[in-house]
Amino acid sequence: MxxxxxxxxxxxxxxxxxxxxxxxxxxxxxxxxxxxxxxxxxxxxxxxxxxxxxxxxxxxxxxxxxxxxxxxxxxxxxxANGSPVETQNPLDVAIDGGGFFAVATPNEEIRFTRDGSFKLSVDDGERILTTSEGYYILTEDEDVITVEEGMTDLNVDQLGNVTARNEDGEIEELGRLAIIDFPNPQGLLSDGSNLYKTTEATGEPIFVEADQMKSKVLQGYLESSNxxxxxxxxxxxxxxxxxxxxxxxxxxxxxxxxxxxxxxx
Incomplete structure (x- = not known):
């Protein structure tokens, strides 16, 4: 018994x-x-x-x-994707489909997120695109996106290309957001603050080229919880x-x- x-x-x-x-x-x-x-x-x-x-x-x-x-x-x-919610904030971006943004933490580790509520943070006099915690958003070249003083009309197209209008009124390319995919996203380990880190189970991160994009990057939207x-x-x-x-x-x-x-x- x-x-x-x-x-x-x-x-x-x-x-x-x-x-x-x-x-x-x-x-x-x-x-x-x-x-x-x-x-x-x-x-x-x-x-x-x-x-x-x-x-x-x-x-x-x-x-x-x-x-x-x-x-x-x-x-x-x-x-599964959450519903995109319009915010009309040019710094808010959402991924419609699969993929993650790449983020650099202060200890130079790479984390991944689908939270596109980005901010402009001032570092050494430069305005840099970051997360709410101040972590740098990485481009496809593993660089940061710097928005110079006086730039306006920040724009993110559906492929993740970031542009802005400089003081001369010309459109200037600032970089392309890194869109990362994984062979096994289920292996990602939650790290808090809407961030994930890789494990041996995820496989190597796959950078999605612009001509291979099946997802869309939506500016002025945030992905809601599913x-x-x-x-x-x-x-x-x-x-x-x-x-x-x-x-x-x-x-x-x-x-x-x-x-x-x-x-x-």
């Missing part, structure tokens, strides 16, 4: 992690470019009490086995009921053990 206690406990632990993940999705419903997560489960080892034993098509055709519960094995991100509140609420109710029924299994086992202990000869 003790097996049922540990089996039900594993179910409660698994559903607690499920609720934690759903709660994080709901907490980030308004986070720019947030990608919802879901927990994946697998059953644990089985105790085989009797095995199949067929001889000349006679004997036991099925196993007698009992499981030991459940185990969470992964949290998978859904990289969390669907109604869907997450349904998942939460299901997880709550699963947690409840596992706790009921523990209560039932406890009552059965109490009855066994109270048996009198």
């Amino acid at each position: 003790n097996r049922s206690l540990w089996t039900a406990a594993s179910g409660m632990r698994g559903q607690q992690l499920n609720i934690d993940t759903i709660s994080n999705n709901l907490a980030n419903v308004n986070t720019t470019s947030y990608k919802k997560q879901r927990v994946e489960f697998k059953d644990l080892l089985y105790s085989t009490i009797k095995r199949t034993n067929l001889n000349d098509n006679q004997g036991r055709p099925v196993n007698l086995e009992v499981g030991h519960g459940v185990m969470p094995v992964a949290t998978t991100k859904d990289f 969390v669907q509140i109604v869907e997450e609420m349904v998942k939460m109710i299901t997880a709550q009921r699963a947690y409840e029924i596992n706790s009921k299994s523990i209560q039932t086992t406890d009552e059965m053990m109490q009855q066994a202990n109270n048996l009198k000869r």
Whole structure:
């Protein structure tokens, strides 16, 4: 009977992690470019009490086995696009399709993001395109985008080319935003602040050339979270009921053990 206690406990632990993940999705419903997560489960080892034993098509055709519960094995991100929301801010850009922007952190590490709420930060008297934290946005040449004093009409086309009008009224090219893809985006590790970093599972970053672009860069838009509140609420109710029924299994086992202990000869 003790097996049922540990089996039900594993179910409660698994559903607690499920609720934690759903709660994080709901907490980030308004986070720019947030990608919802879901927990994946697998059953644990089985105790085989009797095995199949067929001889000349006679004997036991099925196993007698009992499981030991459940185990969470992964949290998978859904990289489906969120809806583009118009902001009319020329520094806001969104990727319509696959891909990530490349970002340089202060310790010279490369991170990746889909959050295009860029800012102009002043560094040594120069205005440089950065994230809200001040991390540099990289170009296809792994350089930064510098907007000189007096430049106006900053423009980002659908291929990620950044241009501006200089003081002489001429259009000047400032660089092309690096658009990066991965063989396995699911292997990216969340680093907080809407940033991801690579792992061995992602494969080598792939720079998407302008003539190979299948996505579009939209200026004046931000990508919203792809969390669907109604869907997450349904998942939460299901997880709550699963947690409840596992706790009921523990209560039932406890009552059965109490009855066994109270048996009198």
